[in-house]
Amino acid sequence: MDKLPKWVDVALIPLINLALALIVSGFVVALIGEDPFNALSVMVRGAVGSTYGWGYTLFYATNFIFTGLAVAIAFHARLFNIGGEGQAQLGALGVALVCLALPWPHWIIALPFAILGGALFGAAWAAIPAYLQAKRGSHIVITTIMFNFIASALLVYLLVGILKVPGSMAPETARFPEGAHLPSARDVLAVIGIPFARTPLNVAFLVALVCAWGVWMLLWRSRLGYEIRAFGQSEPAARYAGISPLKITMITMLISGALAGLMAINAVMGEQQRLIQDNVLGAGFVGIAVALMGRSHPVGVLLAAILFGALYQGGAELEFETSVPREMVVVIQALVILFTGALDGMIRRPLESLFARRKRSTSGVPAE
Amino acid sequence: MTAPAIELKGISKSFGPVHANKDIDLRVMPGTIHGIIGENGAGKSTLMSILYGFYKADRGQIYIRGDKTEIADSQAAIRAGIGMVFQHFKLVQNFTVLENIVLGAEEGAFLRQSLARARTLLKELSEEYELHVDPDAKIEDLGVGMQQRVEILKALYRRAEILILDEPTGVLTPSEADHLFRILEGLKREGKTVILITHKLREIMEVTDTISVMRRGEMTATVNTADTSPEELAELMVGRKVLLRVDKTPSKPGEVVADVKNLRVVDSDKVERLRGISLQVRRGEILGIAGVAGNGQSELLQVLGGMQDATGEVRINGEPIDLTGTKSDARTRRARGIGHVPEDRHHEGLILNFHAWENVAFGYHHAPEYNSGPLMDNRAIRQDAEAKIAKFDVRPANCWLEAKSFSGGNQQKIVIARELEREPDLLLVGQPTRGVDIGAIEFIHEQIVALRDQGKAVLLVSVELDEIMSLSDRIAVMFDGRIMGERLPSETNERELGLLMAGITDTDREHSVAEIEANLAHVAGKVV
Numbered sequence: 001m002d003k004l005p006k007w008v009d010v011a012l013i014p015l016i017n018l019a020l021a022l023i024v025s026g027f028v029v030a031l032i033g034e035d036p037f038n039a040l041s042v043m044v045r046g047a048v049g050s051t052y053g054w055g056y057t058l059f060y061a062t063n064f065i066f067t068g069l070a071v072a073i074a075f076h077a078r079l080f081n082i083g084g085e086g087q088a089q090l091g092a093l094g095v096a097l098v099c100l101a102l103p104w105p106h107w108i109i110a111l112p113f114a115i116l117g118g119a120l121f122g123a124a125w126a127a128i129p130a131y132l133q134a135k136r137g138s139h140i141v142i143t144t145i146m147f148n149f150i151a152s153a154l155l156v157y158l159l160v161g162i163l164k165v166p167g168s169m170a171p172e173t174a175r176f177p178e179g180a181h182l183p184s185a186r187d188v189l190a191v192i193g194i195p196f197a198r199t200p201l202n203v204a205f206l207v208a209l210v211c212a213w214g215v216w217m218l219l220w221r222s223r224l225g226y227e228i229r230a231f232g233q234s235e236p237a238a239r240y241a242g243i244s245p246l247k248i249t250m251i252t253m254l255i256s257g258a259l260a261g262l263m264a265i266n267a268v269m270g271e272q273q274r275l276i277q278d279n280v281l282g283a284g285f286v287g288i289a290v291a292l293m294g295r296s297h298p299v300g301v302l303l304a305a306i307l308f309g310a311l312y313q314g315g316a317e318l319e320f321e322t323s324v325p326r327e328m329v330v331v332i333q334a335l336v337i338l339f340t341g342a343l344d345g346m347i348r349r350p351l352e353s354l355f356a357r358r359k360r361s362t363s364g365v366p367a368e
Numbered sequence: 369m370t371a372p373a374i375e376l377k378g379i380s381k382s383f384g385p386v387h388a389n390k391d392i393d394l395r396v397m398p399g400t401i402h403g404i405i406g407e408n409g410a411g412k413s414t415l416m417s418i419l420y421g422f423y424k425a426d427r428g429q430i431y432i433r434g435d436k437t438e439i440a441d442s443q444a445a446i447r448a449g450i451g452m453v454f455q456h457f458k459l460v461q462n463f464t465v466l467e468n469i470v471l472g473a474e475e476g477a478f479l480r481q482s483l484a485r486a487r488t489l490l491k492e493l494s495e496e497y498e499l500h501v502d503p504d505a506k507i508e509d510l511g512v513g514m515q516q517r518v519e520i521l522k523a524l525y526r527r528a529e530i531l532i533l534d535e536p537t538g539v540l541t542p543s544e545a546d547h548l549f550r551i552l553e554g555l556k557r558e559g560k561t562v563i564l565i566t567h568k569l570r571e572i573m574e575v576t577d578t579i580s581v582m583r584r585g586e587m588t589a590t591v592n593t594a595d596t597s598p599e600e601l602a603e604l605m606v607g608r609k610v611l612l613r614v615d616k617t618p619s620k621p622g623e624v625v626a627d628v629k630n631l632r633v634v635d636s637d638k639v640e641r642l643r644g645i646s647l648q649v650r651r652g653e654i655l656g657i658a659g660v661a662g663n664g665q666s667e668l669l670q671v672l673g674g675m676q677d678a679t680g681e682v683r684i685n686g687e688p689i690d691l692t693g694t695k696s697d698a699r700t701r702r703a704r705g706i707g708h709v710p711e712d713r714h715h716e717g718l719i720l721n722f723h724a725w726e727n728v729a730f731g732y733h734h735a736p737e738y739n740s741g742p743l744m745d746n747r748a749i750r751q752d753a754e755a756k757i758a759k760f761d762v763r764p765a766n767c768w769l770e771a772k773s774f775s776g777g778n779q780q781k782i783v784i785a786r787e788l789e790r791e792p793d794l795l796l797v798g799q800p801t802r803g804v805d806i807g808a809i810e811f812i813h814e815q816i817v818a819l820r821d822q823g824k825a826v827l828l829v830s831v832e833l834d835e836i837m838s839l840s841d842r843i844a845v846m847f848d849g850r851i852m853g854e855r856l857p858s859e860t861n862e863r864e865l866g867l868l869m870a871g872i873t874d875t876d877r878e879h880s881v882a883e884i885e886a887n888l889a890h891v892a893g894k895v896v
Contacts, residue, residue, distance in 0.1 A: 221743045226726070226733050233719045239675045240708065240716040241731035242699025 004348075004355055010300065014293055014340060016347050018307070021339035025332040034324050046317025047310035053317070055185055055199025060283075061309030062201070062266040065208040067287025068305050069215050070259035072296040076219060077252040078232040083129060083144025084260040085284025086151030087122040091261025092268045093155065094121030096163075096173055096275035099268075104179035107203075111182065114269050115207065115262060122261015123254040125151060130253030134246045140253075148284070159277055173275040182270045204266035211259060212298040218255075219298075228252050260284060292341040304340075311336060371434030373398040373530050373561040374419070379428035381414055388414035390585045392428070396530075396578075401552055401562040403572040403593070406582030407605055407805035412565050415582070416532055420452045421445040432530075451523025455535040457515050459507045465518050466490065466503040469525050486525065493524050497554045513544040520551065531555060532563045537571055541660045542833065542866035549575045567806075569598040570834065581605055606806045616817045619841035622651030624686075625825035626672070626794045631680035631691075633667045633849075641667040642678065643849035649794060649825040654816065656840025656857075657829045660869050664849040665829040666711055669798045672827070673708040674698035675716075685793060702731060707792030709783050711799045711829065717783040720772035724762070725753035727771050728786050760785040761811070777808030784812055788819055795819055798829045813839055833862055847871040 004013075026036035047057045067084040074081035081087075094117035104110035129143035159171040185201040219225035231238040231248040238245060268279055286308055293307070294300025315329035372395040379392040388411045396402045406412050417423045419430065421439040430437050432448045439445050445452070459468050466486055474482045487503055494500050499517050507515060516536060523531055533552075537545040552562050552575060566572050572579060573593060580590045581604040589604050626649040633642040642664050649655045659665050670676040677692040684704050690696040698708070708731075710716035718727050729738050729749045738749050753767040760781045762774070771779060780800065787795065797816060801809040816839065820826050830836050836843055837857050845852045845868035852868040 217743075221746070223733055223739065223744055226729075226744060230719050230722070230730065233721055234715050236675070236712070236716045237719055237730075240673065240698055240710055241733070242674060242697045242702065244694075244697060 004352055008351060008355065010295060010297075013344065013347055013351065014304075017293075017339040017344065018336065020343075020347075021332075021336040024339075025335050028331060028335075029324060029328065032324070032328065034322060039318055039322060039324055042321050043311075043314030043318050046321070047314035050197065051195070052197035052199060053313055055197055055201040056313040056316070057306065057309040058185075058205055059199060059201040059266070059271070059309070060312040061305040062205045062208045062270075063263050063281075063283040064286050064290045064305035064308050065212060065302060066263035066266065067260050067283050068290030068294060068301040069211055069287075069298065070256045071287045071291035072294065072298070072301050073215055073219070073228070073259065074252055074256040075291055075296040076225075076232045077228045077248055079130075079133070079249065079252060079256070080141050081126065081144055081253065081256045081260075082141055082288060083126060083147050083257075083284070084287045085280055085282070086144070086148035087125045087257040087260035088263040088267075088280045088284050089148075089151040089155050090125040091118035091122035091258075092264035092275055092279045093158070094118045094261060095264040095268050096176075099176040099180040100173060103177050106179050107182055110180040111203075111207075111265070111269075114180070114265060118261040118264045119258035120261070123258040125261070126253045126257025127250070130250050130257075133253075134249035155275075156277060159275065163275065171277055175274045176269070180269065181273060182265070184270075200271040202266065202270035204270045207262065207265055209302075211262065212302050215259070216298040224251065260287070286337075289337040289341050292344075308333075308336075370398060372396055372431070373433060374563075375431040375434075376415075376419075377429045377431070379415065379418060379425045379430070381418060381423060381425050387585045389418070389425070392582075392587050394580060394587060394590070396561055396563060398433070398529075398561050399556060399559045400577040401556055401564060401575055403576035403579040404563060404565045404582065405567060405569070405572050405579060405601060405605060407567065407807075410582040410605070411585040412582055413534065414585075416452070416534060416563070416565060419445065419532065420450060446526050446528070449527060449529035451520075451526060451528025451531045453516065453519040453523060453531065453533045453536060455538060457512075457519055459515060459518060461508040462506060464504050464506055465501050465510075465521075468507060468518055469503075469522050473526055489525060490521060493521060496558065497524070498551055499524075512539045513541075513547070516540070516548065517551070528560075530561045530563065532565070534565045535567070536564070537566070537568065538831075539661060541869050542862060543870060545571065568834075569601055572601070573598060583607055602806060608807075614813045614817060614838045616839075617821070619653045619820065621653040621841070622823060624648050624650050625684065626827065627681075627683040627686075628672075629681040631668070631671060631678055631682065633664075633671060633676060633678045635667075641849050642671070644680075645846075645849075645851055647844055647851065649827050651793075651823045651825055652820055653841040654820050654826040654828055654839055656836040656843045657827065657846055658833060658836045658843055658865055658869060659829075659831070659846035661831045663846045663869075665831075665846050666798070667849075668846070669708070669711060669796050669827075669829055672701070672706065672794075673710065673796050674701035674706075698731065699734065702790075702792075705793035706796065707787040707790055707794070708796040709780075709787050709798060709800060710796075711802070713779055713783050718771040718779060721770055723767065724757065724769055724771060724774070724782060725750045725767040727782055728753035728756055728767070730786065732786070732790065756785040756789055757782075759789075760815075775805070776803035777805045777812075780804050780812060781808065784815055788815055791819075791822065792824065794825045794827065796827050796829075799831065800828070801830075801832070801835060833865060837862070837865075845869055 022040065029036040029039045047053050067088060070084050071081055095114045098114045098117035099110060125147060129140050129147055132138040132143050133140040163173045164171060165174045182202040182204060184199065186196045186198055188203065189196045219229060227243045227248055230241060231243055231245060235245055238248065263283060264279065268275060272279060290301055290304040290308055294304040311333050315333060318324050319326050319329055374394065374396040376392055376394040379389055381389040392415060404412050414423065418425045419439065421441040421444050430439060437448050439448060460471065466483055469490060470482050470486045476482060490503055499521055501514055501517050501521065507518065520531065536548060540548060555562055564572065564576060576593045578590060579593055579596065579601065581588050581601060583605055628645060628647050631642050631645040632640065634640050645668060647655065657665050657668065667676060671678040671691065672682065674697050677696060679691060682689050682691060684706065689704060714720060719730060732738065733744065739745055750767055757765050757767055762778050762781045771782065774782065800812050800816065804812065816826060828839060840857055842854060843857055843860065843865065844854045845865055847869060848871060852871065852873060855865065
């Protein structure tokens, strides 16, 4: 098939997909008797119309960057890690254990250890499916999704037992010590004199940006990344080049799990400040859509994560300000995932033939 | 005068900026065997795809038996009496021959009636054309030659009057190919028209009545087979004079580089693929391994290249190498001086979606000159890639193009450049010129001979007997995971090698053709 210009592939197609999703959403909103234009403007204003909106948008986006990168790096090795949800839950456990272990004097000391804890626990949760895939050929899609349920059950078990505060009714851990609270964007920006609304956006956002840069360096600048990409393209070729499929599968999944686990830095250490049962809130699955829409490139993941963050935050505002029900917000998000992820080919094919025809007519071939 | 069976007038087809077919005129008379020859990418397959309704021509008309015909899809082609036998068979492996023949041409609501009708018709057809196949055998149990007959029967069952065969002998032994040609002669006698697409000069000379030559999307000539020669055809294909024989001096073998003893490989289905291979390759010689595809040559290359575990003993320059475990991987082999041009450059030798420069480092990406500290030195790799691309005349000379955008010959040049420039002590070469155009074949052969003349050892595996005969200094024939014998190219001929390839040694020459074929089918059945 003819190749598309790069800008079409990375910018035009996602934008058309997004526009289509919004148009269909508009019809759906109109069907339940609401004004779609009003709904859209509420969503946009809610998501990016104020520092409050931005704060929440970027807070959600931070979660999606971590889980999106986790899925993206696995995609490069042609591994479909849909266990981001479970790995993030275990990461939350790791972060919580680190935060509760010591009376941390300052967040700057606590953060590296929390990062280590989240990454290790997330990676450990990905290690078993990875090993089963590499050694026994158990399909990673099946095993990772099953591990999501195990993770959830494990967390419930721990939260109603060992980790619960004695005498408390709530299935959650004690609050983290003061020294394990990450400063919010409001605190940080206040130092340089910029006013910002009180939102859960915190320094974990910067950790996410560093991770995105790190993933880019890893994939396109390091030998390991070269091997991961080569293995993802062709396993026989990898063996031909002396790349061990076992090693690459394991390492890639460990990195993927670690990235998913790091999400807890934002959600648990940055916001919830204790370990609760439902700490991931579906971000593991949104990560799949983010990676798909971002073409598995860290920059794409970043942009897609911000878009989905805006959808989350705008959706919440929509629910709050209009009578569009919560379910409708989920429908809109689902439509975006559907169009950007699953229905990508619907737009791509016609565009490809359109560009092929245009190229032909401009390359001086008689048109008749 | 009778109308031509097929007449094409002014057929043109472009894909983007590429003119696959430019203003093609072709007349094929009924009851003849018409050859279409051309290099890869000359547009043969596109033309046949237009004729079979896979592509629609941008311009031009098709006349079948004098009537202008629109061929919108393959159903229309079948209705027009055109049958196609593809290079890669389109058969359902776990269906019987009969079920495959009926598939897509069932009549009525019940399969049983169609099958019964097909059985009678099949019997008539096989007797008429010497196309004997057991209708109840499963495809997966049949050898490739048999499977090809099923494909031909499929076309005839659909009442094809015009049969197109795309590279039909690629997977056959010489004797199977001869049998196929007898079948084609039979079809011709019955008044059918056969179009044979190939790039093999020898067989097209042997079996056709007329030959059309294609080059770069154009039909450059149509000649009577009787009035032409292989040299003329090669020149018409390439557009310049070509050396069909490799120009090389006699070899001066030195000490042993690779010493292989009793190599055995058992695959995951517990089938023994290598049954005790022993061979030696010396400095300054090319050892050619001849054989029908699937008789263990691939496994031999993969074991030596570090892609597959094995038992036995292999010494390189006198030092044993690990055949299992972590030190049996391709990286360790490269460090021991083994270069490898793999059989399947699309799935092994190259990462098609990588840039050319990334592919130049492939397998050698740990080399110190490609790295600075913990990161890869992409600029150094690109510089090296540009130098290699220039030296091996890879076209287009753009290291930023993805490997898949190069033609087969240029892709192979990238692989050859990468492996040969490392000056390995032992070079493994699998199918060096498969899917490579004639001009590049010459170049690649020269490079391999040049490496030999530097005093390196070369192990060459090819299913092209011509290539083995002209390039090797010594020939070993593999059959069913064993080496059937070694010959010197000057003291043997294609007939003798062909018999060895079919598993017949001197002692049992008297075996009948049928037995040879049964033998082959048995082996191929295991392979498929």
